[in-house]
Amino acid sequence: MNKSVNSTQLKKIIREIGVKVTRQRLIILENILTGDEHVTAQAVYESIRHIAPDIGFATVYRFLRTLCDHKVLTEVRMRGLPARYEWAQKKHHDHLSCVRCKCIYEFENEQIEALQIEIAKKFGFKLTEHILELYGVCSKCQIEQNIPKEVSTPLQTSHVAQL
Template identity: 40%
Template sequence: MDAQDLKTAGLKVTLPRLKILEILEKSDNHHMSAEDIYRSLVMQGEEVGVATIYRVLTQFEEVGMINKHNFDNGQSVYELSNAEHHDHLLCVKCGKIDEFNDAVIEQHQHDIATKYGYQLTDHCLYLYGLCKNCQ
């Protein structure tokens, strides 16, 4: 994502917005908290306040550029929106997050919604457990 994506979303191109997008794109960790983003900015020598980061993340979420997840650890994390839906596995001990796609699970979720008379508009699946390293 770049400045044109911000303009297309109806957002003004500002340095904090560009820096936050850059961090979300280049991070090895696809799920970052506002505090993670803040630490990355500080390490880069950028002076962006935590309140600004939260405001920008809220704006990005409102225009569909990012997804916000509230996993059971109580901390919100953010990831760039992508066209492909995926679900999450979360380690309850170390906090590791893995993403996965499964066509059978997706179909089953749609079948259940239909069975109960729902037209599915959105969904998310979080599976909690212990990763290999924490078992």
């Protein structure tokens, strides 16, 4: 990650969704842009604390919601876990997550997409969204099965693959 962004770009994004440009929004947005993918609201809040300890978590949650409402971000809810946020990409993709180390991979599959549309049509539904989540044990965790499960913060890795 660690892309560099200038505040002009950030301001543009904020203005385009029709809300006011504030210091807190710039900081939050920059953090999301330059930080890890698949972050939780808590993670953003904590990651921002050292640079701007005055920003409340309500503001983080609120802005994250706003960004989702305007399709700048996409909310990813895996299981009952806290929501994670990622940049809304042109290309749709789904997620594959390890139940042990919680790492997340992304994948795309046109065939499945097409089949979903077909199914919705058969039920007379106007499809607005879908969620496809695969859960399993990643290759690394299959090997380390004997090692006790980690207790620390789960590592969030991310990759995209075209299948």
